Amino acid sequence: MSKAHDMGGRLDPRRIDITSSNVIFKADWEKEVFAITLALGFSSLWNLDRSRYARESLEPQDYLQFSYFEKWLAGLINLLGENGIIKDGKESGGNFKKSSFRVLEAKNVKKLLHMGVPTKRDSTTEKKFNLGETVYVRTNNSNIKVEKGHTRLPDYVKGRTGKVIAYHGSHVFPDANAHFLGESPEALYSVEFKSQDLWDKCEHVEDTVVVDLWESYLEKFK
């Protein structure tokens, strides 16, 4: 079964609520959550994939009920907890080594935000698939190495066939990086699926969905 955050294609009768669509933060506490999450993201204690995993590991009912920045906040607390910075809802007096923590200074903010955190790496292996090639998405969309681990393979494309329409070079592999198993860069492709191959009822036979997928999510089509 797919996890709560893996929402693509889930039947949802709700209209898209486009009111107040220019409001970025609904309350001041959301600003605090956003800024502190970004700042601590530069602490070097975890990486972007880990922080996504921390957010996506909330209890399913919490994930579905929490507002967006409540999810961020809960994820952040989980990360601070597993790094020994907090314990039992309090600051921890224990094991945390401050020497390994980089405090983000105001003078570096603009520079660091501007640099970003690129995930593209030099390719060390030949890519397996060519542009235009039909590929098959593996049927198991769980993390292969870690039980209930992190992955970026959405449930709605598993076991489907699509066509490679772009190759983006090698990128850090989230399934490994989220668990500190190394960056393990892999070829990243855009794969185009016909909507009629994904859904029982599709709106238009010409419509397609393109999904970014890492090489090990894919198999040769036979």
Place this chain on the structure above:
Amino acid sequence: MKKDNIKLFYKEFPSNPEARIKALKSFLEKKGLIDQKALDEILDTYQNNVGPLNGAKIVAKAWTNKKFKADLINNTDKVLKDMDLNGRQGEHVVVVENTETVHNLIVCTLCSCYPWPLLGLPPSWYKSDAYRSRAVREPRAVLSDFNVKLPISKKVKVWDSTSEIRYLVLPQQPPGSKGLSENELVSWVTRDSMIGTGFPKPPAGE
């Protein structure tokens, strides 16, 4: 198989988010792990400096300059870097062009991936369960929630941004805007037209 489950530390905090972040912030301050000035700087960046105007500028430039448009589509990261429009959550960008036959729509079904340096932070509907669930299955019904209706002759191509590749839609230039200068065109380009949930339109008051 390895196990690496994340413990649910958040459950140990007050359930009200306002109280939660207040408690957390006071620990972090006490331990010297955050610097208020850095937090202010981050908020200033995303509230005042980075927003859809950045995306609108490159769209207007692409409409008026064929060479730029080709470069933008083929060497996106380099072009954005040269224009100082790269950065956090926009490290690797792909520009997809709307044509007479294809309409592109962007979603992130797993979280909320969005090209921050070009569009700022995403609107709340982009992060909503309804948008994330429905955009890949019934994009035309989703578009009708935005009052966008497409002719049957157009194919809808939905891009699910599952990773660090961020997408920007290059909308078609509206016929009524032909002949305007790059500067004038900037105000025609709406945020939604660069996500695919809207079209460019004349600036208010015209």
